[in-house]
Amino acid sequence: MKPETADNLCQLAVDLDLVPATAAEDALREAGGGSGDVAAFGQTLVRRELITGYQLERLLRGETTGYFYGRAKILYQIGAGAFARVYRAVHRDTGGMLAVKVLRSRFAADTLKQAAFIREGEMGRTLRHPHIVAVEDVGQEGGATYITLEFVEGQTLRQLVKIRGALDLPRALELVHQLLAGLDYAHRRGVTHRDLKSSNVIVSATGVAKLADFGLAGAGEPGERNAARPNLMRTVDYAALEKACGIRDDDVRSDIYFLGTVAYVALCGQPALEESRDRAERSDPRRFTMVEPLGSRAAQLPRDVVDFVGRMMHLDPQQRFQTAAEALRGLEPIMTKHAAGGGDGRTPSGPAQASAAAAAAVRGSLMLVESDRDAQQKLRDFFTKLGYRVLLTENPQRALARFSTTPLPANCLVISTFTLGDCALEAFNQLTADPFLGPVPAVLLVNSNQQVIADQARTDALRKVASMPIGGVDMLKLIQSVTTLPG
Numbered sequence: 001m002k003p004e005t006a007d008n009l010c011q012l013a014v015d016l017d018l019v020p021a022t023a024a025e026d027a028l029r030e031a032g033g034g035s036g037d038v039a040a041f042g043q044t045l046v047r048r049e050l051i052t053g054y055q056l057e058r059l060l061r062g063e064t065t066g067y068f069y070g071r072a073k074i075l076y077q078i079g080a081g082a083f084a085r086v087y088r089a090v091h092r093d094t095g096g097m098l099a100v101k102v103l104r105s106r107f108a109a110d111t112l113k114q115a116a117f118i119r120e121g122e123m124g125r126t127l128r129h130p131h132i133v134a135v136e137d138v139g140q141e142g143g144a145t146y147i148t149l150e151f152v153e154g155q156t157l158r159q160l161v162k163i164r165g166a167l168d169l170p171r172a173l174e175l176v177h178q179l180l181a182g183l184d185y186a187h188r189r190g191v192t193h194r195d196l197k198s199s200n201v202i203v204s205a206t207g208v209a210k211l212a213d214f215g216l217a218g219a220g221e222p223g224e225r226n227a228a229r230p231n232l233m234r235t236v237d238y239a240a241l242e243k244a245c246g247i248r249d250d251d252v253r254s255d256i257y258f259l260g261t262v263a264y265v266a267l268c269g270q271p272a273l274e275e276s277r278d279r280a281e282r283s284d285p286r287r288f289t290m291v292e293p294l295g296s297r298a299a300q301l302p303r304d305v306v307d308f309v310g311r312m313m314h315l316d317p318q319q320r321f322q323t324a325a326e327a328l329r330g331l332e333p334i335m336t337k338h339a340a341g342g343g344d345g346r347t348p349s350g351p352a353q354a355s356a357a358a359a360a361a362v363r364g365s366l367m368l369v370e371s372d373r374d375a376q377q378k379l380r381d382f383f384t385k386l387g388y389r390v391l392l393t394e395n396p397q398r399a400l401a402r403f404s405t406t407p408l409p410a411n412c413l414v415i416s417t418f419t420l421g422d423c424a425l426e427a428f429n430q431l432t433a434d435p436f437l438g439p440v441p442a443v444l445l446v447n448s449n450q451q452v453i454a455d456q457a458r459t460d461a462l463r464k465v466a467s468m469p470i471g472g473v474d475m476l477k478l479i480q481s482v483t484t485l486p487g
């Protein structure tokens with residue numbers, strides 16, 4: 001039942017164990033009492049960071065489930081596919097960040113799908129490697145099947161390349177090296193991935209690459225089953241490759257081929273295989289014979305790099321690297337030769353390559369403070385397109401607490417006044433008043449109708465005000481003026 005008053009919403013949040021009773025009552029008094037506007041009280045809870053915008057939307061709809069999975073408290077959704085939804089969560093005991101993958105409700109009656117999901121999650125729990133996203137817990141809650149995972153602050157390689165284009169050569173080679181190390185670890189333990197692609201590679205805010213959904217491919221989109229091992233499934237792409245190559249399923253060399261496609265997209269910014277949701281197209285073995293050579297797509301790449309990726313993606317499995325360990329040994333001298341600032345790698349040329357190189361040079365991160373979900377998304381997209389990694393928080397005081405630590409959690413603090421108003425201004429002005437916050441670079445975002453707030457902002461060499469809307473070039477210059485970030 002939808003809450004109609006602030007008091008109803010307060011009681012619902014407490015009953016669901018989302019907000020401690022004393023904290024909820026304090027927020028209720030601030031919002032004007034139990035008979036006040038339910039939406040206004042909800043925003044008070046969000047501003048105090050007692051709940052998230054995602055939780056508020058569900059509470060206002062009267063939803064009473066889906067807030068907890070095991071010891072994980074759901075904060076908001078971060079991804080979705082045909083098979084499952086993915087959420088950012090916090091561990092109720094430790095406060096650590098988690099990711100939770102929840103099987104979609106339409107599979108609730110599919111016992112085979114649930115069993116496969118749980119089985120593959122349990123398999124993932126056996127893998128502990130710096131370049132594999134760790135599975136922490138597997139279970140069922142309120143009729144839903146879930147897997148709790150290590151949370152990685154960052155983005156998929158697919159997203160990264162879509163924004164920035166091809167990665168610079170040393171970084172791309174380092175990324176492939178990390179992924180091969182994770183793959184070798186898994187293969188040595190008898191586990192193949194079976195769904196390697198750029199969207200299953202997470203690149204953290206610190207540049208660490210991790211393989212995601214390891215072992216979960218068999219529980220995802222069905223491909224073909226092995227008659228002798230009916231529990232083992234391959235994705236459509238893997239099944240088509242193995243049919244084209246005439247090899248058995250679950251061959252480690254199939255993982256090597258598809259990791260080659262990951263290297264391909266990192267190095268040239270374009271997928272090796274034409275992307276399609278059409279099952280018939282993806283099932284056609286002929287698509288593997290139509291891959292444009294990497295050297296044709298990216299003529300500036302050194303010959304040894306092109307040959308290395310070509311060997312990973314050779315259609316004849318006998319001509320491929322036979323193991324991930326062999327590929328690692330083949331990559332290491334290439335990495336040494338083309339390390340940053342050395343080697344004979346050629347510099348990318350042309351407008352597209354120059355643009356990609358300029359974007360890839362921006363390695364900074366921003367912490368954005370904004371409580372409204374729509375505004376969060378718009379601002380996050382804006383700064384991401386400028387090449388920055390964006391961390392989000394809804395509470396200005398929480399952001400200041402994080403910037404009181406060493407090292408700083410991000411290179412610049414960006415505080416939006418759009419929905420937070422005076423609370424945002426107060427936090428911004430604390431930066432110049434608190435000696436522990438003195439070195440923190442910051443930008444205060446104000447709308448054109450918030451001139452009073454802009455006039456009250458205490459600015460200096462490290463703290464500036466940005467009146468929105470503002471162009472990307474001007475914003476880059478402003479951020480560069482308060483930080484040492486490249487612009």
